[in-house]
Amino acid sequence: MGMTMTQKILAAHAGLSEVKAGQLITAKLDMVLGNDITSPVAINEFNKAGFDKVFDIGKVSMVMDHFAPNKDIKAAEQCRQCRTFAKAFNIKNFYDVREMGVEHALLPEKGLVAPGDCIIGADSHTCTYGALGAFSTGVGSTDMAAGMAKGEAWFKVPSAIKFNLTGQLSKWVSGKDVILHIIGMIGVDGALYKSMEFGGDGLKSLSMDDRLSMANMAIEAGAKNGIFEVDEITLEYVKGRVDREFKVFSADPDAEYEKVIDIDLSAIKPTVAFPHLPENTKTVDQAGEVVIDQVVIGSCTNGRISDMQAAAEILKDRHVAKGVRAIIIPATQNIYLECVKRGYMEIFINAGCVVSTPTCGPCLGGYMGILAEGERCVATTNRNFVGRMGHVKSEVYLASPAVAAASAVAGKICEPSQL
Numbered sequence: 001m002g003m004t005m006t007q008k009i010l011a012a013h014a015g016l017s018e019v020k021a022g023q024l025i026t027a028k029l030d031m032v033l034g035n036d037i038t039s040p041v042a043i044n045e046f047n048k049a050g051f052d053k054v055f056d057i058g059k060v061s062m063v064m065d066h067f068a069p070n071k072d073i074k075a076a077e078q079c080r081q082c083r084t085f086a087k088a089f090n091i092k093n094f095y096d097v098r099e100m101g102v103e104h105a106l107l108p109e110k111g112l113v114a115p116g117d118c119i120i121g122a123d124s125h126t127c128t129y130g131a132l133g134a135f136s137t138g139v140g141s142t143d144m145a146a147g148m149a150k151g152e153a154w155f156k157v158p159s160a161i162k163f164n165l166t167g168q169l170s171k172w173v174s175g176k177d178v179i180l181h182i183i184g185m186i187g188v189d190g191a192l193y194k195s196m197e198f199g200g201d202g203l204k205s206l207s208m209d210d211r212l213s214m215a216n217m218a219i220e221a222g223a224k225n226g227i228f229e230v231d232e233i234t235l236e237y238v239k240g241r242v243d244r245e246f247k248v249f250s251a252d253p254d255a256e257y258e259k260v261i262d263i264d265l266s267a268i269k270p271t272v273a274f275p276h277l278p279e280n281t282k283t284v285d286q287a288g289e290v291v292i293d294q295v296v297i298g299s300c301t302n303g304r305i306s307d308m309q310a311a312a313e314i315l316k317d318r319h320v321a322k323g324v325r326a327i328i329i330p331a332t333q334n335i336y337l338e339c340v341k342r343g344y345m346e347i348f349i350n351a352g353c354v355v356s357t358p359t360c361g362p363c364l365g366g367y368m369g370i371l372a373e374g375e376r377c378v379a380t381t382n383r384n385f386v387g388r389m390g391h392v393k394s395e396v397y398l399a400s401p402a403v404a405a406a407s408a409v410a411g412k413i414c415e416p417s418q419l
Contacts, residue, residue, distance in 0.1 A: 005227050009117075025157060033107065037066045049149070061094075065102050069357065111238065114244070118135050125138065127225045160196075161196055170268070176217075178265065197226075198211075208237045209305070214228075216300055220279075272287055272398065296362050311328065314416050320352035321411030322411070372394065378403070384397065406419055
């Protein structure tokens, strides 16, 4: 029996000719990632174990993004610990306020991840890099510490679900709507410890930003990783970014999947995940009257330039509804600068939005948009658990940037076509 994309990558990095689902392996790593929340724990474990060097100063990344610029004394102490470690061990890929960005937008932008890579990160949304045809997954901080020191990690080889994409996305429908549709279909444990592998003719309808958004939320279906077939869109994205050799892996024709699910992209409508699980989805035309207090457009899921473009198209010559706070967070400094060059910042500010420097901030209830009791927020983030963005009696509705921007104008959940 042949192997899936994920299984081929893991076999290659384990030095094996083949692997099977359920097999325990040790694989060499191409990148180990941490942020300002998880890295301090990993650093403590690294020091406790007596390690005196990292395995490769070019294959460790630390990104100060969750509570940076520092929101309080605790955040400042955590970032200082990361800065001190990075300086002591000469970590090449250390990104702080002056080069900041949300980690899962920044690493692809910088060309630090490539097709065929094996990547771990002490953040659950490390699965984002599967959009490039890499195996990437989130781990705990102890595994990050071991990975920084040894350049290896152990895995149980996952089985896979294949998603065969056909058709073409309609106007105002994006990869965010597709992944919300899929999670609504299979549930938050529908791909538990499995690889979600995306392919089919429909791929050509999905931009790299769409794919990054979809792979990012594979974990919300319980998946070990999400991964996309590498095509011309992938190769065009990495061209000029990735300055090293990489290998493209394709699934064998006789690869074994637990199931194959056909998705017609042309049938997908703008979709929202209602509180308090990503699987609690409805199309916007089924949402009813949901009055909102806040909108957040940004995060590692939807803070890229196409997301900013969608928001700007809708907000141009319009104004945010009275009583609604609209917060826009470009995911990297380059995206922020591109927004300035394109005139999006003027559109956002004239529409009554505030624009933040790149940060995870409100996504995890950190800062820059905490919700009070009873408040509702439409967010382009990835989780809407109880208390995720603030008070345990607040509500988060997950949506695409287009739906979020339209909802900001309407003051309630709204389709762009309804404005």
